Amino acid sequence: MAISKRLLALGATAAIIFAACSTQGGGKNYKACVAFDTGGRGDKGFNDLASKGLEDAAKAGYQTASAEAQGSTDYEHNIQTLIDQGCKTIVTVGFLQSSATAKATLANPKVAFGQVDATWNSLGDDFKPGTADDPPPGVPANFSGLDYQVDQAAMLAGYLAADFSKSKKIGTYGGLAFPGVTRFMDGLYAGIQYYNEQKGTSVTLIGWDGKLADRDKKGTFVGGTGGTDTWNDTAKGEQFAKTFLDQGVDIVHPVAGETGNGTIKAMFEAGKWAIGVDTDQWISIGPPTNGAILTSAQKAIDVSVLDVINKNAGGDLGGEDYSGTLANGGVLLSPFHDFDAKISASLKSELDALKAQIVAGTIKVCTYLAGGCTTAPAATPGAS
Numbered sequence: 001m002a003i004s005k006r007l008l009a010l011g012a013t014a015a016i017i018f019a020a021c022s023t024q025g026g027g028k029n030y031k032a033c034v035a036f037d038t039g040g041r042g043d044k045g046f047n048d049l050a051s052k053g054l055e056d057a058a059k060a061g062y063q064t065a066s067a068e069a070q071g072s073t074d075y076e077h078n079i080q081t082l083i084d085q086g087c088k089t090i091v092t093v094g095f096l097q098s099s100a101t102a103k104a105t106l107a108n109p110k111v112a113f114g115q116v117d118a119t120w121n122s123l124g125d126d127f128k129p130g131t132a133d134d135p136p137p138g139v140p141a142n143f144s145g146l147d148y149q150v151d152q153a154a155m156l157a158g159y160l161a162a163d164f165s166k167s168k169k170i171g172t173y174g175g176l177a178f179p180g181v182t183r184f185m186d187g188l189y190a191g192i193q194y195y196n197e198q199k200g201t202s203v204t205l206i207g208w209d210g211k212l213a214d215r216d217k218k219g220t221f222v223g224g225t226g227g228t229d230t231w232n233d234t235a236k237g238e239q240f241a242k243t244f245l246d247q248g249v250d251i252v253h254p255v256a257g258e259t260g261n262g263t264i265k266a267m268f269e270a271g272k273w274a275i276g277v278d279t280d281q282w283i284s285i286g287p288p289t290n291g292a293i294l295t296s297a298q299k300a301i302d303v304s305v306l307d308v309i310n311k312n313a314g315g316d317l318g319g320e321d322y323s324g325t326l327a328n329g330g331v332l333l334s335p336f337h338d339f340d341a342k343i344s345a346s347l348k349s350e351l352d353a354l355k356a357q358i359v360a361g362t363i364k365v366c367t368y369l370a371g372g373c374t375t376a377p378a379a380t381p382g383a384s
Contacts, residue, residue, distance in 0.1 A: 031063040032309040033087035035078045037094030039231045039257045040068035044284040045277060046257075046301055050093045050116055053305025062309065075100035083108060089312040091116065091146075091305050095180040105143045112142050112312035116301055117180035119145035119321040144308050145321035146301070150278075151187030151365045152358050153297040153331040154253075156351055157275045158191020160295060160333075161251045162203040163347050164273070171244035172207040173220040175230045175256035184255045184277060184297055185219055186210055190368040194354070206247055213370040222256050230259065237262025245270055251294065253277070261285060268292035280334040296334040300324055327359045 034054045036047045051066075058064045065085050067078035075097045082090050083104070091114040092101045098118050105113045120139040139145070161170050172188055174181035189210035192203050212218035220240075222230045229236075237259040244252050245266075252267055253275040254260025264274040264281065268289045276282065276296025285293070304322060312318070324330015333351070336343050357363040366373040 030089075030313045031065065031085070031087050032057045032089040032313070033065045033067075033082040033085070033091070034305070035075070035082060035090060035092045035097065036066060036068045037092075037096060037231075038069050038071060043231070043257050044261060044281060045279055046116065046299065047093055048284065049279050049299070049301035050091065050305050052302035053091075053309075056302065056306045057309050060306070060310075062313070069097075072096060076103065079104045083111060088112060089114065089309050091308060093117075095178045096176075105140050106136075109140070109142050112144070112308075112317040114144040114146055114305070114308040114312075114318070116146045116305070117148065119147045119323075121321075139319055139321060141319045142317040144311070144318040146304050146308065146324075147321055148299040148301075148324040148331050149183070149326075150297055150299055150324075150331045151183040151190070152326045153333050154184045154187025155191040155194070155358065155365050156187075156333045156355060157253065157295055157297045158188040158205075159195045159354055160191070160343070160347065160351060161188070161253070161275060162192045162195035162199075162201070163350075164294060164343070165203065165251050167248045167250045168201065168203045169247065169249045170203065170205050171247070171249040171252040172205065173222065173240055173252075173254060173256065174208075175222050175259065177216045177219070177221055181221075181255045182208075182215055182219070184253065186369055187297065187365050188253050188275075190365040191354075193368040194363070206244065206249055210369045218370075222259055231257035233259045234262030234265070237264075238266040241266030241270070245272065251275065253297075261289075264292055265289045276334065282334065282337045291338060293337070294339050295336055298332050298334050300330050300332070304330065325359075326355055 034050050036050065039047050041047060041051050054064050054066060065082060065087060067081055069075055069078055079090060079092065079100055089112045093116045095117045097115065101113055101115045120143055170192060172185050174185060185208040189205050189208055192205050195201065196203055208219035222236060237254060237256065241252060241263040250272045251274065252263055254263040255277050260277060264285065267274045268291055272292065273294050274292045276293050278299055279296065280298055281296045282290045282293045304324065354363065364373050
């Protein structure tokens with residue numbers, strides 16, 4: 001079995017491992033495609049990372065095509081358009097495409113589908129497994145879920161933020177209340193609680209209460225229907241930042257696409273700080289605004305997109321879900337860049353120790369959340 005190992009574009013190493021062989025196979029005779037979520041290319045986040053994976057596929061000799069959604073009503077149409085264009089692999093980006101992806105997967109068994117930020121058993125428009133809108137049980141032979149336990153990386157970010165904050169007040173908000181978003185917020189919350197536990201402090205998180213059971217009520221969200229008002233409103237992101245600043249918050253972790261980029265800009269202008277999302281936003285946003293970014297909780301989306309294409313072209317159309325973790329490099333905490341000299345050696349050592357304990361399973365994000373760790377991660381996305 002060949003295992004694909006590539007360098008993550010943002011400077012860290014990630015080994016994405018699937019159960020089947022991962023070879024380039026058909027090359028120019030194989031067409032690989034991506035259906036982007038709203039926000040599309042240029043979001044400096046998860047769409048751009050998926051785009052990088054598709055660009056890498058083109059460089060490897062694959063034919064490629066893509067489609068961008070302007071709103072949720074475009075999802076099914078875009079997927080069908082790519083099918084009609086002869087795409088043999090179609091990777092959809094974002095949890096909001098779950099229903100459309102599941103429908104297309106079942107209707108087109110000879111086309112390989114992958115989905116970023118979802119597993120088969122987590123699909124459904126209500127974002128809750130075990131309800132009436134779930135697809136049939138059992139991962140189809142032509143589906144690969146690309147899931148990321150980014151709460152593990154976000155726990156490290158939360159611990160860092162709790163130590164670095166001067167006001168000891170940290171803020172977060174999401175675009176919509178689904179697992180691909182709330183996982184970041186859960187991890188941030190857990191990292192802060194673990195810091196308080198270890199240090200005897202009372203650092204607070206505004207915008208998310210991990211101890212509440214109802215995900216829709218436990219935090220602050222942009223809202224909307226998944227369109228541009230949710231993910232692409234930088235002015236609204238600036239408003240969120242000003243609200244947090246008025247409450248004494250000096251570090252914000254926005255999980256809302258380009259809307260969050262407005263928050264990062266406002267925090268920079270206020271001389272405060274932010275934590276990036278999905279990609280290393282210190283790189284993707286660039287100067288001067290990136291001067292606010294302490295670190296980012298990252299997903300190796302580009303690596304896993306190319307690897308699933310290679311896997312499909314090698315003859316394996318799917319049948320399993322991939323989970324990116326700190327252990328396999330599928331999620332990671334980005335470098336500190338401008339702040340590296342300002343992060344103490346002792347804090348870096350504590351972060352290394354926390355990472356090792358998360359990898360070993362001796363510390364879990366779910367310990368600090370409503371319900372604890374009684375539910376298996378496979379049944380409840382984010383319960384790592």
